Amino acid sequence: MLGNGIIKGLAETARNFFGSYVDKERLTTVQFPEERLPQIEGTRDFPFLVYDGDDWEKGLRCVSCHICEKECPPKCIFIEKSKDKKPDAVGKLQFYPVRFDIDVSVCMSCQICVEVCPFDAIKMDVEFELSSDDRFGGLLHHKDKLAKSNEYYHKIHPTEAAAVDAALAEDREKEKEKQKQAAAAAAAAAAAKAAAAANPPPAAETNTDASSKEETK
């Protein structure tokens, strides 16, 4: 019969319409600004800088190595390296970024900076309400705006942050171990030197010590 297909289709529409009152599956929209869907854990949008501890200027993990700046496909990161070194969260002397800017209007949220960062210093944020009435200055984020605490990172990406923390803790443990060994080696070297001052030394040994120390750095 002509019109059969149309009636069938309309029945389907009616089923959906009435179903939307009882079935959550059929009514999937939410009233956005008032209602929000729960955040999906893996979500990413723009990068931010992680810092440890309470003071963002002291705890910034970034050591200004310029790798993310070089690898960024649209070149939206601008870094200026410091001349001096400051102690980082674990007390080791490091360079730090005097200037670290990300142009959010250029960034395409590809996450390559996160992948290439060897220090776990840059991570992806989930903050998307970034609109600004100043389209140049307002979208160029400086490091004071980019710096966010490790606790915040844990809040937005719990699983990933836990894994990163575990890896960092392991690295730091190794670092400490190495420092201890280096200190022990230095002490041994000093002792050897002291001993050598008394007796003429084999010069090569102290040299290898020094180079191995260089490597641990």
Add this chain to the structure above:
Amino acid sequence: MSVLTEVSIDTISQPANDHLHGDLLEISMGPHHPSTHGVFRMNIVLDGERVVKLKPVFGYLHRNHEKIAEHETYLGSMPYTDRLDYICSITNNWAYALAVEKLAGIPVPERAEYLRVITGELTRLQNHAGLIGFLLQDMGASGTPLMYAFREREKILDLFEALTGARMMCNYMRFGGCRRDLPSGWMEHAQKVVDGFPRFLDEFERLLRTNEILMARTQGVGIVTREQAINAGISGPMARASGVNYDLRKVDKYGIYDRFSFRVPLGEHGDVYDRYMMRLLEMRESLDILKQAMRDLPSGPIMDPNTKIRNFRPKAGEAYGRIESPKGELGFYLISDGGPNPYRYRVRPPSLINLTLLEQMCLGHNVSDVVIILGSVDIVLGEVDR
């Protein structure tokens, strides 16, 4: 100044009894016409309401993708490939990763291959769901089918967001594997979506498959014959709707597609209705592949451990990697001179090549048919113009 300098009316022979037919009318459709897909323009010459000449004008969305890629590192081009066919970024990533893997001889671990198939087929599902929604919207079925289709598509995009971090710009593949392993609970969620999908397909078929208006508007419209399709190099669902049995998943068996059993639906008439049905049928086959892949997913590494992410320099040579993207054969042709960026980078976009027959398809039909014929080709201008 006439917009139709190249398609002057004088070049078209006027019908013999001129006084009966009246004047030819030239119209410029687009580039902002909402029912043309993206910023695409067609200069159409009409005799009454009948199309006698059609000239596609593209390039409005040209973003210099290929040249930019020649100045980027190999990895740096990966997020740009997302933006070619922005509806299905994962298959773009896959084709590019495949080309680079061929170029550099990188093996891909088993689990990563399965993840690629799973995400790739999900991409096909959401592309086809979106396409039939848009196509019916073009035909004047305002809103309803599009909303139904997008409701399902959104579930798949949620899966992508949980896995890759973004709904559309996934940037998921890497040379020698995938970027991220499945987060906990993803598989259960995906299983639910895949199991619920046939219900949507049934619903959709009930809604419109036998609808008389739809059949009247689409059957016999925009016919591409088998010979035309082969001669023009048409690929993907559009070629298969014309009866060309050509599916790279069967022909090339790239990745691990030889392990799955699935059928390739074929059309008979090559009209808009066949192309529409082709998408519905292909979704069912994709679901079959998904079920098998999700059942067999092995554990193991997801990245080849020897592939560096930085300072990646493949040895000099050339490679062409191609896959069956939801729109057709998507290929990347790369020439390396041993440097950190490709010497030549070329994309074979299925949308552009499928569009080459647009005039032949439209001749003799109405303006309203032009819209649905264009819709049934399934183009994304990001890929056509690059």
